[in-house]
Amino acid sequence: MTRVAFLGTPHEAVPTLEALAESYEVGLVVTRADRPRGRSGRPQPPPVKDTTVALGLPIAQPESGAELMASLRAHGPFDLGVVVAYGRILSSEVLEMPAAGVLNVHFSLLPRWRGAAPVERAIMEGDTMTGVTIIRLDEGLDTGPVLTAQAVDIRPGETGGELKLRLARLGATLLLDTIPRYLSGELTPVAQVEEGVTYAHKISGEDRRLDAEGSAIDFVNRVRALAPSPGAILEIDGSPHKILEARSHPVAPDPGTWRSVDGVPVVAVGGEGVEIVRLQPPGKRVQAGADWLRGRRVEGGVVG
Structure with missing residues (x-):
């Protein structure tokens, strides 16, 4: 069975993790460290950690690139890596570790809205359409070659939270359809065009x-x-x-x-x-x- 390393953090990463766990061997889940939240200020686990624990999967919460590499080596080898909103740019060493590279589920129609907040920026800008793009990650910021994409309309009045949930579910479905075709060679990644590039900077x-x-x-x-x-x-x-x-x-x-x-x-x-x-x-x-x-x-x- 194909062995996968998954990297993700927020709620919108959970549908893809759950889908992968049903169809593949998830050898390791990597997520961000617990952070203080709410009025109490007590450290709280990210949503992906809660799901990982419920699924009984191995988990790592590295604080540095060196710790990330150590965790991957300890739990490897991997056939494929999958990233959904992990929150860090990965080094070439990490990207080259899985045999078939690392795929990313990105919540926009690349190259529009590369970056950390594609859903928020699309709605703020008044876009009427967005989507999900599956790319093979390189060292750039969402610059990797495209495997597939699917567009959706942004509904009138739809909030960022509602759209993220819809795209998260779509992304999980699209990824499961993409992985076997990618691994078999049926799908070949195509370089992104540079025309129409915009950046979705983190919300300040x-x-x-x-x-x-x-x-x-x-x-x-x-x-x-x-x-x-x-x-x-x-x-x-x-x-x-x-x-x-x-x-x-x-x-x-x-x-x-x-x-x-x-x-x-x-x-x-x-x-x-x-x-x-x-x-x-x-x-x-x-x-x-x-x-x-x-x-x-x-x-x-x-x-x-």
């Missing part, structure tokens, strides 16, 4: 900030792209609120303000109105905009 704190002076459509797209995590941030009455759902509203408050309109909070954005449908105030639970408004007991305020 500044990327999360909502601009009430920009366009309403960009405001809504940013909210969609970053929901449910890490979430876009809007300063409301001097406090940072996480905005999880927003939509256009026909009433536009005065610039720099928000106000109650028919029982819902509406923000002025670039001369237009945007309704805050769901949000999370600092230190509180996620709530509907209408519920938040009732708790405020005021009819308006300032933003930005």
Whole structure:
């Protein structure tokens, strides 16, 4: 049976891991180290670790390239490597270890949106189409040759979290179809074209900030792209609120303000109105905009 090393970290890597475990011998799962999360600050395992433990598979959480190589050598040899959102660029030494190289499931139609945040950047940019690309990794940032790709429409109102889940499931299915054809020589990797290259840089704190002076459509797209995590941030009455759902509203408050309109909070954005449908105030639970408004007991305020 084909022996596979899998490298991945977040929720969107889990469907591919589960699919591989059903069809191949997964000799090692490599994921990132446990990290502090939540209010407690206690280290929490990444989703791939939880799944690996449940499947009873060998696991490694190396902190360096040397530790990664040591783990692969200890559990090898491998026929193939598979990467889904692992979170690190791999050295040539790692890429050459599996006999047939390392395949990557990337959540965009390469060469558009190479990099760490292809789903978020696509939605923020207002793209109406994206997809999954299977590449053989090289030392560059998502520059390797393409084995196959499948396009999907981005649905109106679809969030980053929803689209990631859909692409994760598609990617797992596409990879299982691709592996036997690749290993048999039926599929030959084809070099990416350089025309249309864009980069999906990692989401920063500044990327999360909502601009009430920009366009309403960009405001809504940013909210969609970053929901449910890490979430876009809007300063409301001097406090940072996480905005999880927003939509256009026909009433536009005065610039720099928000106000109650028919029982819902509406923000002025670039001369237009945007309704805050769901949000999370600092230190509180996620709530509907209408519920938040009732708790405020005021009819308006300032933003930005």
